[in-house]
Amino acid sequence: MSVSNKRAMLLDDGWNWVEYDDGSGHLENPEGKSVISFDYATQEYRDVHGEWKFMNNYPDSTPWDQFKTNMENLIVVEGLASYNDLVDSVAVFEEELEIPMEYRLFQNDRFVGWSAYPNLAEVNKSLYDLLLAANEPDVFDLSIADRLCDNYSTHGVCSMLTDNQKELVVIGVECEQDWSSIVPPNLKMLYDEIISEQSESESIGAGMQM
Secondary structure (H helix, E strand, O other): OOEEEEEOOOEOOOOEEEEEOOOEEEEEOOOOOEEEEEEOOOOEEEOOOOOEEEOOOOOOOOOHHHHHHHHHHHHHHOOOOOEOHHHHHHHHHHHHOOOOHHHOOEEOOEEOOHHHHHHHHHHHHHHHHHHHHHHOHHHOOHHHHHHHOOOOOHHHHHHHOOHHHHHHHHHHHHHHHHOOOOOOHHHHHHHHHHHHHHHHHHHHHHHHHO
């Protein structure tokens, strides 16, 4: 039976997921002790208190990254480890960018963006670039918005962008369309969201003037 060791993305150094090819495995602490065991094939796990439970979506399969996120959050809640510097950095950047709470990956002292679990370094870099662009407008380019859409909803990315940045997205996408170039799917969805938001705002403004 083959085995692989994969770093726990949310936790301090030394925490690893040990995974066997039959779908079983465990989460190992820095001392090499199994803290949480699981059988992904049967959708069961044994928690930090030794109790066997079904995964959240049972009998349907719980997405693997969601399960890992849930368990690593549990480790933090139980006081067995802390979030690593990367998670803390994402939380700080989201706070500094004043992203509405419902769109954040880190909410109420808990990491909730399980779909971004394997992409934390990318998320952190994208948020850093956007924060930098807030103070240096010339730094902003469409690749920042594109990367953000990989891990945040288009509603969420819209909430992060300034009006000038939204206008740059609109101009950039329309230029690409004028040249019959292929617009990246993320940017097309973001463009549609921005246009819809602007149309709604204009409708409200017109209604208030009547």
